[in-house]
Amino acid sequence: MTAGVDLAARVAALIARDGVEARPAEAGAGAWPSGLAEPPDLAALYAAAGGLALPDGTVILPRGEVARATAWLVEERSLDWEDDLLVIGEREDLVIVLDLDVEGARAGGGVLEVPTDGLASFQRVARSVVGYVERRLGVPGAEPASPEVLAREAAARRDLPALAAALAEPMYPGAERQTAHAALTLGALLSARGDEAALEAFARSVEARVAAAPRGAAGPERAAAWRACEIAAREAGAEVIAAACAARGKGGG
Structure with missing residues (x-):
């Protein structure tokens, strides 16, 4: 099985789980932030769904909302974030951030959870967005955590x-x-x-x-x-x- 097929199968399994709400795939057709490569797992996710809502309140944004949500938060809170830190979701009082670590300066990056009242206190919890969702859903054999x-x-x-x-x-x-x-x-x-x-x-x-x-x-x-x-x-x-x-x-x- 190729990596692409494997990712597609993992995404399909996530979407099929009870309580997961997937937006129509068309909602995921927006533009990815300019100048940054879209990770393969997110490309597979957006090919199948325009964002997700999980039973625990976790929301994964559609592709077209990522740049706008990131720009709004950085401006609203006057954040000194690197350009390769992207807001890709939220849950209760947490912002979910994808660190692309383009320069290889932050241990390979991954998915970070950041409290809304401490937006410089990054806690890496997963290696990829699909892996993050798998762990939130308790999928057996999920991708290893951070x-x-x-x-x-x-x-x-x-x-x-x-x-x-x-x-x-x-x-x-x-x-x-x-x-x-x-x-x-x-x-x-x-x-x-x-x-x-x-x-x-x-x-x-x-x-x-x-x-x-x-x-x-x-x-x-x-x-x-x-x-x-x-x-x-x-x-x-x-x-x-x-x-x-x-x-x-x-x-x-």
């Missing part, structure tokens, strides 16, 4: 292989605190196995916490972060790793 979501879910399950795999992927800018928590959990799991790779995970957790710290607070934040790693290692029964964390914390490393 690395940030996968890391959070794996940390909650304390699933070491899944957590390591998620953290191996580039994380979206602004996800430093999520990354710090996930890496701290990975370090604890590795410590419980006596694996010295725990120190690498802990070091990543520390650097992520420091990156998220307010200006001028890097030193205290680094010390506190290493102290958290020391405690996690000690609770895992890894005294040697805990001692190494304590030494790094004192040395500012």
Whole structure:
């Protein structure tokens, strides 16, 4: 099966699910924002429907409304958004944004959820719009979520292989605190196995916490972060790793 057929089949399956309302395909025939390539999954979606409304209140805009909705929001809220960030939907108090990441500067982009009262607080939740809709609908075998979501879910399950795999992927800018928590959990799991790779995970957790710290607070934040790693290692029964964390914390490393 070709990628195009696969996307078309996925879209058709979404539209056929109970509670999904699809606008006529003609409504999706408007112009895509000038100068930007339309992702294949959205092209497949708009070939079949002019936008979607899901049972949970999620709305995916028709193609012809994307540029207008983006321009209105950016102007209305005086936003300093990059040109490749596009409003493609909404749900309750969230704006759904597609980051095309044309320059490859934001971990490959994807689908972001942004609170209406914090339009610079991007949270990446999916890799593509079709994948986002699949997860909102709970489709079995849906496209994997964003690395940030996968890391959070794996940390909650304390699933070491899944957590390591998620953290191996580039994380979206602004996800430093999520990354710090996930890496701290990975370090604890590795410590419980006596694996010295725990120190690498802990070091990543520390650097992520420091990156998220307010200006001028890097030193205290680094010390506190290493102290958290020391405690996690000690609770895992890894005294040697805990001692190494304590030494790094004192040395500012």
